[in-house]
Structure formats: structure tokens, C-alpha cells
Amino acid sequence: MTGKTPSLPRCAALVGPFAAGKTSLLEALLLRAGAIARQGRIKDGNTVGDASAEARARLMSVDPTIVATDYLGEKWTLIDCPGSVEFQQDTFNALAIVDAALVVCEPDPARAVMVAPLLKFLDERRIPHMLFINKVDSAGTRLKETLEALQGVSERPLVLREVPIREGDKVTGFIDLVSERAYKYQPGQASDLIKIPDAIKDEEQLARQEMLEHLADFDDHLMEELLEDVQPPKDEVYDDLAKDLADDLIVPVFFGSAETDGGITRLWKALRHEVPAPTATAARVGFANGGPSIARVFKTVHAAHTGKLSYARILRGEFADGQQVDGSRVSGLYLPAVGGPAKAAKVALGEVAAFGRLDTVNTGDVLGGEAHGGAAWPAPLEPLAGLAVEAEKKGDDVKLSGALVKLCEEDPSYRLENNAEFSELVLWGQGEIHLLVAFERLKSRFGMAVVTHKPTVPYKETIKKATSVHGRHKKQSGGHGQFGDVHIDIRPQPRGAGFAFEDKIVGGAIPRNYIPAVEDGVVEFLKQGALGFPVVDIAVTLKDGSFHAVDSSDMAFKTAARIAMVEGMPQCEPVLLEPILQVEISVPSDCTSKAQRIISGRRGQILGYDGKEGWAGWDQVSAYLPQAEMGDLIVELRSLTMGVGTFSWRFDHLQELTGRAADKVVEDRKASLAKKG
Structure with a gap:
């Protein structure tokens, strides 16, 4: 075999849509590796993964499960990633450090679209990945249709590695297309080697030829052998599979059943023989071999007893407990074992470890001095x-x-x-x-x-007409009193012009040192106008006033300005301004009309739609949408697109809101302010 060093610890992530069976597959892999004595069940709440109270309550992964194990004398770290798109950040971060991903999906063609965003992420970063079609022991499994549907959402060719053996409408075993050996599933133990059934020999030969032709697209020597009807040696085929996987040229496809242990040993063998070594992974993510030790943090956890833990993949060299790393001392080094973190004195290339109490270290950081090295880290997902x-x-x-x-x-x-x-x-x-x-x-x-x-929608208010107003503050309470007197003009400004203050005092009607206080009084009022919201796009001109040589002060003029604004603003026809966002909705093309209906039902304005750049079979719909209508947009969008629809947004402009809708907003605002006292 080429392109790998099997003795080095390797790391694989289990990824895929919600309910595909990743946590069950982790159990099956750990059982087959001898790491656990009995396979847990999600419904029984006794799995290694999904151990948190939040996960158990929802019967779903809400954070990654990281487990180190051995298989046939080789070290592995398996990361079971959440399937829900709401927890996809952890998935993307884990994928940035693994040697390969195992994409788990169900044998349902209609659900193939659910893996599209994940496959796109893997291909954009050239992360080696295999497909495992789970739950094939259920009746009516449509593997061929599923494979066709999956190919429709994958940029890389899917290479089927085995064909199913059926009894009636159930899959009971498989034929390996490289070794050309047939196996029958035996729940709880390794599959039995059996004779290839005569009924599917032709299907097996056709599938094997198709697999070889895919490989020949990237190997001229293999192409020559096929053209000359020469059967290539099995070792050559295995080498091509490993090389093409490492280069993200193909996606090998396996199938089985995690809950009944079908196809698990075959899957382990594929991982063991074909997943690239951590040295290849380090090079792929931008770290040359040789040089000081480095590790990349992909997950941060604040644990109750150990404090902050930074989970990192060692991509070069080794680290020891107690050593100085980037100015901080490692206080505890842990390996992610089945029973919980296990203390370690030292960790080496390929391993995943938790570093204790590196308080200044964040997810995505590179430990070991190469702060700016490596491939770009997955950006934080935009808030929805x-x-x-x-x-x-x-x-x-x-x-x-x-x-x-x-x-x-x-x-x-x-x-x-x-x-x-x-x-x-x-x-x-x-x-x-x-x-x-x-x-x-x-x-x-x-x-x-x-x-x-719900967050307060950042409505604003402005005015539609101008007015002139007089504000006077006079108070006598023994000793020095308070006196401030201003005449101001208030007028509207064009949308987006903001606030302007102009001083037109002549002849010393108000001393220069008091004029900033007048502006301060106006600005203070504008924080909460006549309708209860911040005021924008308004101009105020101070044109006259008077003062008292003894009783005038900054505070008196500030108060006089507020009095003038309180009196004058209702005369200016205040109007509510609603924030409008520009929204870009991304959906599969057959859901575009649904996205447009969502926009129309939320007082939105469709600006147009087009194919999403770089995404075959996807559209992007542009629209203006009131921010008040955004609250549960992502919930509705996902429910209509099998969870894959999403959007981005940014503030675009303010727009007048009138009528009953505006009255309701103002009423609610006044009630809220009254409640706050």
C-alpha cells in the first residue's frame, strides 16, 4: 500500500444528516474494535455518544463525541459529529483536522439532498470522505436509486465498493468488488464468507467494471490494462483506491446496518487500509512535515472539574503535560477515552488530546508558534x-x-x-x-x-414636517436659580442623512459656552422620541434665546432644549421607520417557489433569483424583508426544504410603517417602557 503509514494514529469523523444513525455507527465501530462490551441503544440512553442531558432529552447529538480506540493494533480517534444543521459549526471544525470523513446517510433517495451542503464543504476543502449508506436491513431498501440521487448532489464520482446480496426485499450481505468475495451478515459477529450467488454474478461483474473505470480516469496504467482486457492485480486496485481517496478524487461507497452490526468489519478494513496518514493530512491543511511541534484546536470545552479544555489534533511532533505552549503552561493533558478523558503524560503526531487550562487559546488556534499557518479555519456561521x-x-x-x-x-x-x-x-x-x-x-x-x-426590533422614528418651538426652563429655589431659554427650528432630513445641529446665534443672545449644552439636550431627547424609539434623519437649528448672568448654566440650557424637543416633536408628524433587511435565501431549485411564498407571506419584496454560484441544482433568492418578520424564518425555511435551506442577511434601509401595524408597535413600545418604569 502507498501514501500512508498505518502505524501512526489516525482520525475519522462520522458526519451526516440528523437521524442517519451516526451515533449507532459509532457504537458498532467501538464494539467491533473491542472498546465496549455491549452495543448501546439511543432509545435506552446508554450509548457512548450523546451522553449529555441535552442530547439524551432530544435523542440527538448536540455536540461532538470524541473517542480514542484501537483496531487491530492501530490507534484511532473517532469523532461523532452532530447531524442537526443547527450544530454544524462543531462538525465543520472537526472536519478541518481529520484524515477522512465517513458520511452516513439513509437508503432513501428523497433524503439525498440533505447531505449536499456537507459534501460541498468536504469537496471545497478536499477532505477525503467515504459514504456509508446505513439501515439497509430495512425492507424496501432502494440502494440503486439512493446511489443515483446521492451522485446528483456530489461533485466527486461515487464509487460503489460492494453490491448487496438480498433475500426477498431485505439486504442480508454483500459482495466485495475488489476481492470478489461474498459475505452474509451475522448480527453481533463477523460476517460469514459464502459463495457468490449465481443470480447476481452478472450484476457484480458490471459493478466491478464500473468501479475500475472510475479508477482508470485517474490512472493511465490501469486504463491501458482495461483496454487490453487485462485484469489488474488486487494490490494495484487497492493502491488506486487509497490514493484517489486521499486526493479527494473519488468517494467510495459502502452500506450496512449499524444497529445490527452489518458491514461494520468491512468498513473498519476500508478505514484501516485506505484512510491517509496524519502526515498527509498535515500537508493537505498547510503544515509541512518537519519543524517544531504543532497542534490545531478544533473544540473548546469548559468542564466542571478540569476547567477549560482545548481539544486539538497533533499535526507535527509531540507535546507533554506541563510544558510551555505559546506562553502558557499546559495544566493537564488528556486522551478522549470511552469512559471519559484519561490523563496522559505525552501525546504524539496523529493523536487528539485535550490541553488543560490554556486560557488564552481559542478554537482554530495553532499551538506551537505558527499562529498564522495552515489552511483557513472554517468561519463562524452567520446568526440566523x-x-x-x-x-x-x-x-x-x-x-x-x-x-x-x-x-x-x-x-x-x-x-x-x-x-x-x-x-x-x-x-x-x-x-x-x-x-x-x-x-x-x-x-x-x-x-x-x-x-x-424576542429581541426588540430596532425601529426608529423620524418626522415629516418642520416646526419652530420655544423652550424655557426657569426655576428659583433660594440662592442661585436655573434659567435657560432657547428658540429652535426642527425639520426633517433626507433618509439616511442622520442628525445635524446648527447654531445661528448672533449678538450673544446665548453665550458660546452654553451652546454645546443645547445640542446635548437635543441629542439626549433623540434617544427616545415621541413614539418611544430613537429619532433619525432630523436637523435642529438653534436660532435665538436668552440667558441670566447668574442663574444660567449648562444644565439649565440642556433642560430647556429637552423641553423644546418634547413640545415640538409631536407637531412635526412623527412617523415610525421599520428596519428592512436584504436577505439571500439558498435552497435546492425544486424549493425555490416555496421560498418565494415564504417571502410574500412575510411582507417581503422579491428582488429576483438565480442559480447559486458553484452549487449545481440550487437557487439563491434575493429579497427585502422587514426585520420584524425574521424571528422564525429559519424554522419555516428548514421545514420546507428538509433542513437544508438557509439564508444570510444584512441591514439595508429604513422604511416608513403606517396604519394599524405601526400603531401596534407604538402601543407595545409604550407598554414596555411603562413596565420598565
């Missing part, structure tokens, strides 16, 4: 849904902020926004479940009970 959050217990605001910062360290697709304008702390994430899991973790891990509500 947000909730305002506050501590249930008064006085816990600082504690809450600290806990939220830690959650954002663990999962960079969370984003924390401190909205000073409305005094709100908003946590943004990838969807409803993603946010709920965060709030549950705040309580279970940080002891923070919280209350949440």
Missing part, C-alpha cells in the same frame, strides 16, 4: 435566530455575561450582542433548538436560570 436573555435573579448580570462568553467559546456559531440602545443582551444562534440548548446549559453547568424574550 436570536433571543434576548436576562438573569432570572437580579444582580446576576455579570455572572450571566461570563457564562455566555464561555458558551460562545465552545461554539463560535453562537454570537453575543449587547444592545445598549434597548438595554438588551441578545444571544444569536443557528435556530430554536440551538438556542434552547444554550439556555439549558446555562442552568445545568453554570447555575444560571434565565428568562428570554
Whole structure:
């Protein structure tokens, strides 16, 4: 075999859509490797993966499970990644450091589109990957149709590595297309070697020829052998499979059943013989072999007893507990074992380890001095849904902020926004479940009970007509009094022009030193106008006034300016401005009309649509959408697109909102302000 050093520890990620059976496959692989004595079941809550309370409650992965094991004397780290698109950041980060990915899917052609975004990510980064079609023991499995549908969403050719043996409508075994040996599944043990059934010999030969032709596309010598009807040696075929996988030229396809142990040994053999070595992976992600030790952090966890743990893949050299790394001392080094993190004195090339208490290190960082080395790290996913959050217990605001910062360290697709304008702390994430899991973790891990509500939509207000107004503040209370007197003009400005203040005082009607206080008074009022929202696109001119030699002060003139604004603004026909976002919705082409209906049903304006660049069979719909209509957009979009639809957004402009809708917004705002006191 070429292109790998099997003795080096390797790492593979199990990825795929929600409910494809990745966690069950991890159990089956660990059982076959001898790491566990009995295969757990998700419904029984006894699997190695999905061990957190949040995962158990939902019967789904909400963070990656990282497990080290041995198979036939070789070290492996398996990373079972969440299938839900709401937790995809962890998946992308794990894929950035593995030697290969095992994409798990169901034998249902209609669900093939669910793996499209994942395959796109793998191909863009040239990450070697195999496909494992799970649950083939169920009746009515349509492998051929499934394979055709999967090829429709894969940029790389899918190379079938085995053909099914059926009894009735159930798959009970397979024929390996390289060794041309047939096996019958035996639940709980290795498959039995059997004679190739006569009924499928022709199908096997046809499939084998197709596999060889795929390989010959990248091997001139093999092409010559096929043209001359020479049967290539099996070792040559295996070498081509390993090389083409490592170069991300092909996607080998296997099938089986994780829950009944079908095809698991065959899968282990493929991983063992064909997955590239960590030296090849390091080169692929931009780190040359030789030089100082380096590791890349792909997951951060704040654990209850050990503190901050930085999970990293060793891509060169080795690391020891207690050594200095980038100015910090490693305080604890752990290997991810089945029973939990196991302390280690040293870790070497290829291994995955948790580094303790590297407080200044973040996910994506390179340990070992090459701070700017390596391939670009997966960017944090753009926020798609947000909730305002506050501590249930008064006085816990600082504690809450600290806990939220830690959650954002663990999962960079969370984003924390401190909205000073409305005094709100908003946590943004990838969807409803993603946010709920965060709030549950705040309580279970940080002891923070919280209350949440929809974020305040950042409406603004402006005016439609001009006015002139007089503001006077006079107060006498013994000794020095307070006196400020201003005459101002208020007028609207074009949309987007902002605020302007002009001083036209002549003849010393107001001393120059008091004029900034007048502007301060106006600006303070504009934070909350007549309708209860910040005021924009307005100009104020100070044109006259008077002062008292003894009683005038900055505060008196500031107060006089506020009085003038309070009196004058209602005369200017204040109007509500609604924030409008430009939204780019990405969906498979057969869902484009559904996306357009979603936009129309949310007071949106469709700007057009076109094919999504670089995505065969996908469209991108552009639209203007009121921010008030964005709350559950991602929930509806995913429900209509089998979970794969998504969008990006940015603020575009403010637009007048009138009528009953505007009245309701103003009423709600006044009620909210009254509640806050």
C-alpha cells in the first residue's frame, strides 16, 4: 500500500444528516474494535455518544463525541459529529483536522439532498470522505436509486465498493468488488464468507467494471490494462483506491446496518487500509512535515472539574503535560477515552488530546508558534435566530455575561450582542433548538436560570414636517436659580442623512459656552422620541434665546432644549421607520417557489433569483424583508426544504410603517417602557 503509514494514529469523523444513525455507527465501530462490551441503544440512553442531558432529552447529538480506540493494533480517534444543521459549526471544525470523513446517510433517495451542503464543504476543502449508506436491513431498501440521487448532489464520482446480496426485499450481505468475495451478515459477529450467488454474478461483474473505470480516469496504467482486457492485480486496485481517496478524487461507497452490526468489519478494513496518514493530512491543511511541534484546536470545552479544555489534533511532533505552549503552561493533558478523558503524560503526531487550562487559546488556534499557518479555519456561521436573555435573579448580570462568553467559546456559531440602545443582551444562534440548548446549559453547568424574550426590533422614528418651538426652563429655589431659554427650528432630513445641529446665534443672545449644552439636550431627547424609539434623519437649528448672568448654566440650557424637543416633536408628524433587511435565501431549485411564498407571506419584496454560484441544482433568492418578520424564518425555511435551506442577511434601509401595524408597535413600545418604569 502507498501514501500512508498505518502505524501512526489516525482520525475519522462520522458526519451526516440528523437521524442517519451516526451515533449507532459509532457504537458498532467501538464494539467491533473491542472498546465496549455491549452495543448501546439511543432509545435506552446508554450509548457512548450523546451522553449529555441535552442530547439524551432530544435523542440527538448536540455536540461532538470524541473517542480514542484501537483496531487491530492501530490507534484511532473517532469523532461523532452532530447531524442537526443547527450544530454544524462543531462538525465543520472537526472536519478541518481529520484524515477522512465517513458520511452516513439513509437508503432513501428523497433524503439525498440533505447531505449536499456537507459534501460541498468536504469537496471545497478536499477532505477525503467515504459514504456509508446505513439501515439497509430495512425492507424496501432502494440502494440503486439512493446511489443515483446521492451522485446528483456530489461533485466527486461515487464509487460503489460492494453490491448487496438480498433475500426477498431485505439486504442480508454483500459482495466485495475488489476481492470478489461474498459475505452474509451475522448480527453481533463477523460476517460469514459464502459463495457468490449465481443470480447476481452478472450484476457484480458490471459493478466491478464500473468501479475500475472510475479508477482508470485517474490512472493511465490501469486504463491501458482495461483496454487490453487485462485484469489488474488486487494490490494495484487497492493502491488506486487509497490514493484517489486521499486526493479527494473519488468517494467510495459502502452500506450496512449499524444497529445490527452489518458491514461494520468491512468498513473498519476500508478505514484501516485506505484512510491517509496524519502526515498527509498535515500537508493537505498547510503544515509541512518537519519543524517544531504543532497542534490545531478544533473544540473548546469548559468542564466542571478540569476547567477549560482545548481539544486539538497533533499535526507535527509531540507535546507533554506541563510544558510551555505559546506562553502558557499546559495544566493537564488528556486522551478522549470511552469512559471519559484519561490523563496522559505525552501525546504524539496523529493523536487528539485535550490541553488543560490554556486560557488564552481559542478554537482554530495553532499551538506551537505558527499562529498564522495552515489552511483557513472554517468561519463562524452567520446568526440566523436570536433571543434576548436576562438573569432570572437580579444582580446576576455579570455572572450571566461570563457564562455566555464561555458558551460562545465552545461554539463560535453562537454570537453575543449587547444592545445598549434597548438595554438588551441578545444571544444569536443557528435556530430554536440551538438556542434552547444554550439556555439549558446555562442552568445545568453554570447555575444560571434565565428568562428570554424576542429581541426588540430596532425601529426608529423620524418626522415629516418642520416646526419652530420655544423652550424655557426657569426655576428659583433660594440662592442661585436655573434659567435657560432657547428658540429652535426642527425639520426633517433626507433618509439616511442622520442628525445635524446648527447654531445661528448672533449678538450673544446665548453665550458660546452654553451652546454645546443645547445640542446635548437635543441629542439626549433623540434617544427616545415621541413614539418611544430613537429619532433619525432630523436637523435642529438653534436660532435665538436668552440667558441670566447668574442663574444660567449648562444644565439649565440642556433642560430647556429637552423641553423644546418634547413640545415640538409631536407637531412635526412623527412617523415610525421599520428596519428592512436584504436577505439571500439558498435552497435546492425544486424549493425555490416555496421560498418565494415564504417571502410574500412575510411582507417581503422579491428582488429576483438565480442559480447559486458553484452549487449545481440550487437557487439563491434575493429579497427585502422587514426585520420584524425574521424571528422564525429559519424554522419555516428548514421545514420546507428538509433542513437544508438557509439564508444570510444584512441591514439595508429604513422604511416608513403606517396604519394599524405601526400603531401596534407604538402601543407595545409604550407598554414596555411603562413596565420598565
